[in-house]
Amino acid sequence: MLEILTRITQGKGRDSDIETLLSIAKTVKECSLCGLGQTCPNPVLTTLNYFRDEYDAHIKEKKCPAAVCDALMISPCQHTCPVGINVPKYVAHIAAGEYLQAVETIRERNPFPAICGRICHHPCEGRCRRGELEESVAIRALKRFAADWYFEHVDELPEPEPFPRTRNQKVAIIGAGPCGLSCAYFLAQAGYGVTIFEAMGIGGGMPAVAIPDFRLPREVINSEIDYIVKRGVEIKYNTPLDTKFTIEHLQANGYDAVFIAAGAQKSQVIGIPGESEALAGFHYGLRFLHDAKLGKKVKVGRRVAIIGGGNVALDASRTALRLGAEEVNVYYRRSREEMPVTEVEFDEAVSEGVNVHFLVGPTRITSDEGKVTGLQCIRMKLGEPDDSGRRRPVPVPESEFFAEADTVIAAVGQAADLSFLPPDSALERSRWERLVVDSNSLSTNVAGVFAGGDFVFGAGMIIDAIAGGRRGALAIDKYLRGDRSRVQMYDTRQPGIKEAEKPITEEEGTWEAAFRPEMPMLPIEDRKRSFSETELGLSEEKAGYEAKRCLRCDLET
Known part of the structure; x- marks a missing residue:
């Protein structure tokens, strides 16, 4: 079993390995006469039962979701990025003042550096080894800096040309x-x-x-x-x-x-009594954001209630404030840990005055004479995990309450x-x-x-x-x-190939704690009155400082 497991972590797994592991583990467990033999296969059996997808990722996609199998990756940040951007390389270009090269490196895998530099949930930062020292490198902010530099200087740069047409199809x-x-x-x-x-x-x-x-x-x-x-x-x-x-x-x-x-x-329907687009004051989140984004007249009341806890819910809550709502309440049936939004998005919404109520499940939308009047809700507690891996919310008996609102926005998912x-x-x-x-x-x-x-x-x-x-x-x-082989979207370190390095200076050879700079933000009061961009971007000085915090994990041998 050890030989097979080691081979899998080295990217040499075979499709038959999982069944072989199961067979060996079960045989050892059932045939051993001592306690050691009966228990030693348990970790293999347990992980195959609960983490089968991770075995599949290692074998079929040469991916380690935890970014700990060194043989499968060049650097943890690049490995964790779903598109596999060479993060250390473009960060190094920024550190050297080579901004065009940084953008070109990003576009090798992602044609949207400016967009992702603003709204990507940056899983790469969660695996950044600099974070084990103090704080991870601000990879998303650096991506935005390079992309913004490109578009600010686009008139001075060579005009992009069409890729050569080499195929007839x-x-x-x-x-x-x-x-x-x-x-x-x-x-x-x-x-x-x-x-x-x-x-x-x-x-x-x-x-x-x-x-x-x-x-x-x-x-x-x-x-x-x-x-x-x-x-x-x-x-x-x-x-x-x-x-x-x-x-x-x-x-x-x-x-x-x-x-x-x-x-x-298409917005998903909640499926509770009173849910109807015919009601004055009721909106589905996507339509609400769509109309606001395109400049259509969208009316909100004084008190807005939003059902949901994802990106659409928080975007709708912040939009409602900008459209004149005095009070915005978000009702989410799980806890903050299960909320599928980044810390940045959550913190910005709260700092602007959005109230988030956790473990609350709306059960009815109330109305009077065709107008929304509020939500009938019940408090929840978390039970066993569901198919998504998140703990299932369970109603708490006799905990019903009423939340007054003149506008209700449903944002529980898309289809x-x-x-x-x-x-x-x-x-x-x-x-x-x-x-x-x-x-x-x-x-x-x-x-x-x-x-x-x-x-x-x-x-x-x-x-x-x-x-x-x-x-x-x-x-x-x-x-x-006419190639019927599997699609491969992974990069592995090539033995003997190493980027040319300059001699390490005494300053570079020492380490001191260095924290990431704060993203400059539009003042909160200004945010509430306009749809101007809230994050203002890093300055060239701060971007250069931040890029130099990268540990260049890709150069490890």
Whole structure:
């Protein structure tokens, strides 16, 4: 068993290893006559039972979710990044004042440095080894600094040119969100002709229509999309797929492959009494943010109640304050630990005056004469974990209470909208109304048709959607080349290959505690009165200081 486990941690695992481990562990446990023999297989059996996905990640994707298997990674931050950005390299470029090279390094894996520099949930920082000394490197903030520098100096830099067209085939992408745009970018980079068909009149997907300007200004999205178009990607706006313009039509018009990246743009229904869009004062979170982002007149009352605890809920709460609400209360049925938002987002919402009530589950939306009057709620406690791994909220008997509100916003999740697919479409769907795809290649049951991102896997983080787009591009490239091998999205350290290093100075050879600089913020009172961006970005001096805090784990031998 030790030999097999060691081989798995070294990236040499085989598909048959899991069954072999189970067989050996069970045999040892059942046949041993001593206590030692009967108990020694327990760690293997237990981890296979509860952490099977981690074994699969190690064997199939050469990924260590905990970022501790050195043989599988170059650095923990790069390994943890869903798209595998060479973080130490671009941080080193910033430290050296080489900002263009930093942006180019980021774009090797991610065509959205400015967007992700603002709204990425930065899992890389959670694995940064500098954090074991004092604080992790501000990787996201450095990404934004480099991207902002690029767009501020874009007129002085060489004009981006289209990637060379080296392949005869062409690919159609459905949806100009982060996943679709990423797939198109990497396919164009691989030499294919790429056209994106977008239903709306603007690109960017959910970030463009649902993430408020105070977190992600529209001009930042436009700049990123403009760069992708200049690299050779064609986007056809106001061109939705429907029963009259289908995937079959695209294939008949000469597209050799189709990638569906339509996103998750439909709000999920809560399913409680009184929930109705016909009520004055009731909104679904995505529609509320969409209308506010596009400048439509959105009316909120004096007291706003928001149901949910994710990004949409907090974005809606902060938007409501800016639209004139005097009191905003967020009701979340779990605790802060289960809340799927970053510390930055949560802290900013609270500092602006949003009240977050944990372990509270709304049970009814009350109304009078067609107008919202409040929420009937019950207090919750956490029980056993559910399928998501989070502890399931359980109602506390006789703990009901009423929360007065004249506006209620439901923000409990998002789902894909498959209505553009004809009822007789050959594409296989799951019982959750999602397309069924191969987890590695993202291929559907229809030859040449692929799908990925939120449209397939449900609403997630933007960096995961970008990773899905890149995986889709790699898979389509393999398909069009006739290569049926697995898609590989991992980088491993190559023995004997090491970046050239200058001699270490006495100053660099010593260590002193150095903490990350605080992100400059718009004053709180100014935030409440406008949709101006709240994070102002690092100065060149602070960015240089922060970049030099990187320990360059990638240079370890």
